Amino acid sequence: MSTKPHQLSAQRIALNQCRYFEKRYPALKELSLDIRPETADATFQIYIEHVKLIDPVAADLTRIEIYRRLVELPVESGLKIGPARALAHIYVNRGLAHHAGRLLEPGDPLRADIEELIRRHTEAYGAEYDVQTFKGLTRGFCLLHYFSAHPHLLKGRHIAHVGPEPEFRGWIADMSKTFDCTYVAVDGFQPGMDRYEDLCNMTAEDGSFDTIICHRVLEHVIDGPAAYKELYRVLRPGGVLNLSVPEALYLAETAEWIIPDPKVHGHVRMYGRDFPSQLEAAGFRVERADWLLSRPHDELRSVRAYPMLLYNAYKD
Numbered sequence: 398m399s400t401k402p403h404q405l406s407a408q409r410i411a412l413n414q415c416r417y418f419e420k421r422y423p424a425l426k427e428l429s430l431d432i433r434p435e436t437a438d439a440t441f442q443i444y445i446e447h448v449k450l451i452d453p454v455a456a457d458l459t460r461i462e463i464y465r466r467l468v469e470l471p472v473e474s475g476l477k478i479g480p481a482r483a484l485a486h487i488y489v490n491r492g493l494a495h496h497a498g499r500l501l502e503p504g505d506p507l508r509a510d511i512e513e514l515i516r517r518h519t520e521a522y523g524a525e526y527d528v529q530t531f532k533g534l535t536r537g538f539c540l541l542h543y544f545s546a547h548p549h550l551l552k553g554r555h556i557a558h559v560g561p562e563p564e565f566r567g568w569i570a571d572m573s574k575t576f577d578c579t580y581v582a583v584d585g586f587q588p589g590m591d592r593y594e595d596l597c598n599m600t601a602e603d604g605s606f607d608t609i610i611c612h613r614v615l616e617h618v619i620d621g622p623a624a625y626k627e628l629y630r631v632l633r634p635g636g637v638l639n640l641s642v643p644e645a646l647y648l649a650e651t652a653e654w655i656i657p658d659p660k661v662h663g664h665v666r667m668y669g670r671d672f673p674s675q676l677e678a679a680g681f682r683v684e685r686a687d688w689l690l691s692r693p694h695d696e697l698r699s700v701r702a703y704p705m706l707l708y709n710a711y712k713d
Contacts, residue, residue, distance in 0.1 A: 406585045406593035411437035413595055417620050418444045424451060445656045455655040457487050468500065482507060489514065492645030492652045492667025514647040521646035521670065523690040524704035531703035536612060537564030538701040543689055544569075550637060550709075551576045554607035557631075559583045559596070560614040581606075597623040604633035611640040612707075616664040617657070625679035629712060638681065638710040644668045651675070673708065681710035 415432050419425050425444055432440050448455045464484035468477050481500040488497035494514045501508040519525050561582045569580050584590045597620045618624045648669030657663040673683040686707035697703055
């Protein structure tokens with residue numbers, strides 16, 4: 398049976414991830430593993446376990462599992478206070494304060510500190526996102542609503558959509574003639590894409606696209622700076638990268654987790670307030686796009702969208 402394009406792409410990405418880890422942690426080469434495309438994913442999983450032993454930040458994932466099991470033990474609640482507080486501290490440092498507060502007793506002073514961090518995040522973000530209020534609404538409809546109101550980002554453009562949201566992909570297919578645009582669905586793993594790419598090592602030529610749409614993707618990429626540089630390279634001068642990432646805006650600097658956290662959708666980082674400056678270091682001029690944050694909630698719910706902070710990063 399022949400290997401399908403998305404499987405070949407996944408193998409290439411895993412191989413590049415292994416090489417990145419070997420460069421970052423030369424001790425991994427001492428394992429003398431035979432890395433080939435077909436074995437790269439298994440090798441990467443071995444590297445992850447080894448990195449947990451040699452990098453204290455990566456080791457947090459092991460600590461999380463230990464403390465979580467202790468907190469969940471069927472024992473007297475007073476015995477859980479220490480593990481719960483230790484787990485809460487790790488969550489806060491990883492940009493996951495919203496997970497931390499629920500671990501603590503109502504009278505715990507740390508809980509008040511965490512609530513203050515969440516308040517600071519909400520203030521910096523520009524809107525409070527209540528999961529229950531916007532339950533069942535999707536990011537794809539957020540993008541559809543945003544681009545419907547900002548058609549200049551689509552008209553006459555060659556568009557790459559990385560990790561495409563199905564609602565937007567279907568809509569732009571119907572609207573391509575109206576906007577006189579061409580559209581390419583890009584991913585490294587999903588079947589049915591127009592193009593398969595490793596964002597850290599793209600095959601697209603310089604200046605290939607006028608608009609790149611990339612939402613909730615970069616937090617999965619092991620080598621973030623390489624991806625930012627590649628996205629800048631394949632964008633034409635005058636083009637725009639429209640994107641969003643998970644953010645904890647009480648953090649001044651991005652919390653790099655090093656290895657994917659399977660309990661947080663495989664993310665490898667939580668971005669802090671320095672996210673725009675990371676893009677600027679790759680050459681972009683970055684602007685916040687607060688339009689969805691400013692819309693009335695009734696309007697957003699009517700189109701199945703929710704408040705969402707976007708960024709437009711321009712290649713001047």
